[in-house]
Amino acid sequence: MDRPTTSSPIVIAAPDHPALGPALARFAEELRAETRYFGRRGRASRKPTPSFVRRLVAPAPGVRLAAMVDGRVVGAARVDATGPDGPELRIAVVAEWRGRGVARTLTARILERAGAL
Secondary structure: OOOOOOOOOOEEEOOOOHHHHHHHHHHHHHHHHOOOOOOOOHHHOOOOOHHHHHHHHOOOOOEEEEEEEOOEEEEEEEEEOOOOOOOEEEEEEOHHHOOOOHHHHHHHHHHHHHHHO
16 A cells, blocks of 8 residues: 655644534544454454444544544544543554554644643
8 A cells, every 4th residue: 555645744633623524524434444443352353343433533521633634634532431441542543644653643642631631
């Protein structure tokens, strides 16, 4: 898979603004179309479960951030306080943007934000 090239910076945004709804919906569709699972079940699953994607992108109390490039959401993270074992960090990056530091940047920013709250 070719990695996209862009001179645009990755922008970290709070995705709860209604204007970002369509970009977040496209991101969710990209995740649902993948054949890889993000989570505890590992690579044995065919793709992200609908509940994982929904919990990642749906508005809910807590901390949620999105990584954007040229208006496109390429990654998202949330601290999900409803996890069965306590708060969980949920994070996903679309396939063509993996390995470029998006998840690392999102993790650092969401932990900073959660700590500040």
